[in-house]
Amino acid sequence: MAALLVSALPAAGAASAAPAGADRAPRQIAAKPRPGAAAVRLSPGQRTTLLKAATDSASATARSLKLGDQEKLIPKDVVKDADGTVHTRYERTYAGLPVLGGDLVVHERAGARTVTKASKAKVSVPTTKAAVTASAAKKSALAVAETEKTEEAAPDGAPKLVVWMGSGTPTLAWESVVTGVQEDGTPSELHIVTDAKSGERLQSHEQIHAGTGNSQYSGTVQVGSVRNGDVYELTDAQRGGHRTYDLTLGGNGTLLTDTDDVWGDGTNADRQTAAVDAAYGAQKTWDFYHDLFGRNGIANDGVGAYSRVHYGDGYANAFWDDTCFCMTYGDGIGNARPLTSLDIAAHEMTHGVTYATADLDYEGESGGLNEATSDIMAASVEFFANSSSDVPDYQIGELDDVRGTGKPLRYMDQPSKDASAKGTSQDFWTPETDSLDPHFSSGVGNHFFYLLAEGSGKKTIGGVSYDSPTYDNKPVAGLGLHNATNVWYRALTLYMTSDTDYAGARTATLQAASDLFGRSSDAYEAVGNAWAAVNVGPRYVNHIAVTAPSTRDAAVGQPTSRQIEATTSRPGVLTYSATDLPGGMAIDPVTGLISGTPTTAGTFTTVVSVRNSAAETLKVPFTWTVLASGGDFFVNPARYDIPNWGIARSPITVTGREGNASSDLKVTVNLFHGFAGGQVIDLISEDGTSIRVKDFVYAPGPELHATYTVDASAVPANGTWTLKVEDNTPGIFTIPPGYLDSWSMTF
Numbered sequence: 001m002a003a004l005l006v007s008a009l010p011a012a013g014a015a016s017a018a019p020a021g022a023d024r025a026p027r028q029i030a031a032k033p034r035p036g037a038a039a040v041r042l043s044p045g046q047r048t049t050l051l052k053a054a055t056d057s058a059s060a061t062a063r064s065l066k067l068g069d070q071e072k073l074i075p076k077d078v079v080k081d082a083d084g085t086v087h088t089r090y091e092r093t094y095a096g097l098p099v100l101g102g103d104l105v106v107h108e109r110a111g112a113r114t115v116t117k118a119s120k121a122k123v124s125v126p127t128t129k130a131a132v133t134a135s136a137a138k139k140s141a142l143a144v145a146e147t148e149k150t151e152e153a154a155p156d157g158a159p160k161l162v163v164w165m166g167s168g169t170p171t172l173a174w175e176s177v178v179t180g181v182q183e184d185g186t187p188s189e190l191h192i193v194t195d196a197k198s199g200e201r202l203q204s205h206e207q208i209h210a211g212t213g214n215s216q217y218s219g220t221v222q223v224g225s226v227r228n229g230d231v232y233e234l235t236d237a238q239r240g241g242h243r244t245y246d247l248t249l250g251g252n253g254t255l256l257t258d259t260d261d262v263w264g265d266g267t268n269a270d271r272q273t274a275a276v277d278a279a280y281g282a283q284k285t286w287d288f289y290h291d292l293f294g295r296n297g298i299a300n301d302g303v304g305a306y307s308r309v310h311y312g313d314g315y316a317n318a319f320w321d322d323t324c325f326c327m328t329y330g331d332g333i334g335n336a337r338p339l340t341s342l343d344i345a346a347h348e349m350t351h352g353v354t355y356a357t358a359d360l361d362y363e364g365e366s367g368g369l370n371e372a373t374s375d376i377m378a379a380s381v382e383f384f385a386n387s388s389s390d391v392p393d394y395q396i397g398e399l400d401d402v403r404g405t406g407k408p409l410r411y412m413d414q415p416s417k418d419a420s421a422k423g424t425s426q427d428f429w430t431p432e433t434d435s436l437d438p439h440f441s442s443g444v445g446n447h448f449f450y451l452l453a454e455g456s457g458k459k460t461i462g463g464v465s466y467d468s469p470t471y472d473n474k475p476v477a478g479l480g481l482h483n484a485t486n487v488w489y490r491a492l493t494l495y496m497t498s499d500t501d502y503a504g505a506r507t508a509t510l511q512a513a514s515d516l517f518g519r520s521s522d523a524y525e526a527v528g529n530a531w532a533a534v535n536v537g538p539r540y541v542n543h544i545a546v547t548a549p550s551t552r553d554a555a556v557g558q559p560t561s562r563q564i565e566a567t568t569s570r571p572g573v574l575t576y577s578a579t580d581l582p583g584g585m586a587i588d589p590v591t592g593l594i595s596g597t598p599t600t601a602g603t604f605t606t607v608v609s610v611r612n613s614a615a616e617t618l619k620v621p622f623t624w625t626v627l628a629s630g631g632d633f634f635v636n637p638a639r640y641d642i643p644n645w646g647i648a649r650s651p652i653t654v655t656g657r658e659g660n661a662s663s664d665l666k667v668t669v670n671l672f673h674g675f676a677g678g679q680v681i682d683l684i685s686e687d688g689t690s691i692r693v694k695d696f697v698y699a700p701g702p703e704l705h706a707t708y709t710v711d712a713s714a715v716p717a718n719g720t721w722t723l724k725v726e727d728n729t730p731g732i733f734t735i736p737p738g739y740l741d742s743w744s745m746t747f
Contacts, residue, residue, distance in 0.1 A: 031523035033516040036083030041294030044302040050078040054088045070095045085109040094163045101165030118497035119165040125172045130196035134159045141176030141192040153180040172196040200731025205362040219389030223279040231257040239286040240297045240304025244279045274338035278307040281345025288384045298352040320348040322355045346381035347374040358496035365501035367438030372445025380485045391462045412450040413468040415443030428471045428535040435736045451476045452530040453484035470533035487512045506531045544618040553637035555629035564592035572613025601628040635744035642738045648725045657717035666746040668707040673738025676704040678729040686719030
């Protein structure tokens with residue numbers, strides 16, 4: 001058996017030390033994790049024992065969490081900290097059906113228990129009998145696969161009944177799996193969830209996660225092998241029996257063998273060379289997770305994955321498949337450069353770690369976090385290996401010109417530098433992040449991690465120049481790569497769940513930082529400030545972080561509110577005060593809620609003061625306008641979100657009118673939605689009378705600005721009127737939620 005190389009990720013700041021004279025401003029924050037927060041290394045037997053204990057007590061745990069009688073918990077993973085805290089990740093069932101989006105993590109120490117849930121909604125559905133047949137669900141799934149341009153699409157087994165929690169409302173649904181081939185030649189395993197009552201699509205996501213590649217060369221390395229008779233097999237017995245296969249002969253491949261235990265010649269002419277890089281990538285990825293986090297393999301069960309090289313013909317990609325628990329590598333354009341480099345191997349195998357832990361849905365913002373996690377750990381594995389042939393950096397795909405541009409495929413310090421005909425990664429979060437391909441929405445997470453590790457501004461690391469911007473143009477101090485990686489891994493494995501979005505990732509990483517360094521530490525605030533630098537959440541100033549209040553218009557005579565959202569890294573509570581509020585409005589000194597009914601129209605510059613227990617104060621000014629409303633014209637200018645296939649309700653209070661409303665009441669609606677025609681709008685009077693304003697129209701479009709005339713002469717004018725907007729977007733479309741921007745009534 002060949003000797004194995006073991007190395008460690010450099011300590012905070014060491015891996016990224018700049019040469020003399022390099023610009024390293026702003027400073028790095030010195031932070032040492034608390035020993036008690038470190039995860040202990042569990043042997044397979046110890047892990048099995050803890051999981052069995054969790055299984056035996058699952059019913060009692062469910063009762064203690066006040067879950068329903070028909071709900072059951074199924075332990076999936078367990079982590080134990082040095083201080084004795086045990087974190088158990090569970091999946092849920094309801095009446096025997098899997099609950100998609102119902103996963104949760106229980107954190108327990110000395111009898112004290114907290115829980116992190118993917119959804120806070122109560123799991124319950126009126127019936128577990130589907131109105132839509134399984135065969136109809138299969139046809140719907142195949143239609144979705146067609147819209148996704150899946151070639152050779154075929155059902156993979158029969159649809160399964162599930163309870164879907166993705167919208168926040170439990171829904172009986174069918175989950176179908178369709179296999180085939182994606183546009184770029186990557187195998188496809190498309191999971192489609194359809195409403196078991198209406199047949200409409202609720203969710204679809206690709207289970208096979210393809211990445212982007214770079215050079216196969218890592219120089220001369222040592223790989224694990226075992227002797228079997230007269231030959232050596234490329235099997236790493238010290239890392240769960242990881243094996244490397246050659247797909248040249250088709251099928252699942254042939255295990256690589258050699259007579260002298262010298263593998264490949266460093267060139268593409270020898271087919272073993274790609275196998276060497278694949279085996280080396282698996283080795284370093286295993287060692288990285290084991291040595292830094294005590295993780296015993298991808299699934300933390302001591303079992304090695306396996307790798308397959310020489311996939312397809314000219315396939316310029318690589319992918320991880322949860323089903324086979326394996327990595328597959330193509331040979332690149334013209335079969336000239338196999339995509340077996342270290343960072344691509346670590347990227348793809350990290351998809352397996354994500355699947356075994358948070359299992360982030362591969363769509364929307366959670367999909368972006370899934371991709372970002374793989375990029376983050378790929379960069380960290382590069383620094384861990386510290387190879388002179390592949391100098392560590394914060395770029396992905398920097399050694400192989402897969403796109404023919406001569407540039408890296410991704411830049412963590414400024415993701416938008418990867419702009420191509422296929423899209424551009426985001427530097428900062430926007431409302432559109434949720435609708436982007438995960439490879440582009442991942443830019444937000446990548447940029448956050450770079451800033452957390454290295455800080456903003458100009459610097460040179462390993463011969464590469466960086467100049468990372470921030471959303472608010474304010475500097476950010478880094479924690480060093482080691483600490484940043486610890487924060488992300490702990491957040492992923494203990495506090496993220498299947499539907500975590502970027503706001504949720506901020507919460508998860510702050511909790512991880514609190515565990516590791518303490519809530520009152522500079523490191524804790526550095527995490528919050530790195531997120532603020534990518535436009536996710538507020539920045540800490542004077543140890544207080546305040547989310548900017550809404551500056552949307554209010555209206556005279558219409559009740560309104562503004563919630564001041566603030567936190568502090570210091571112990572104790574916050575108190576609130578405000579100056580120059582509109583007449584009729586007041587702020588609650590304890591909760592920070594500004595509420596009331598404006599009495600005077602005009603523009604007001606309000607200053608909110610937030611004070612912590614240490615007498616530190618942060619003042620936040622904002623300007624808002626109060627519109628005139630009354631007489632013949634009444635308006636509600638507040639925004640109301642429209643949930644996917646859900647309902648938004650916005651009220652207007654009408655006063656000072658006599659008798660009934662008019663027969664030609666004018667209702668003006670302003671809303672934004674990717675399928676504006678699919679929004680069904682009703683006007684509901686105080687006595688419950690419903691008047692149709694707009695029906696369904698098959699007209700995809702980004703917004704609706706229209707005035708409708710309705711007959712409301714049968715109901716009193718005075719009272720509270722409600723505009724009800726119901727999303728009836730056809731299920732074949734995947735469109736982000738829209739919102740009602742404002743509406744008005746003219747008598």
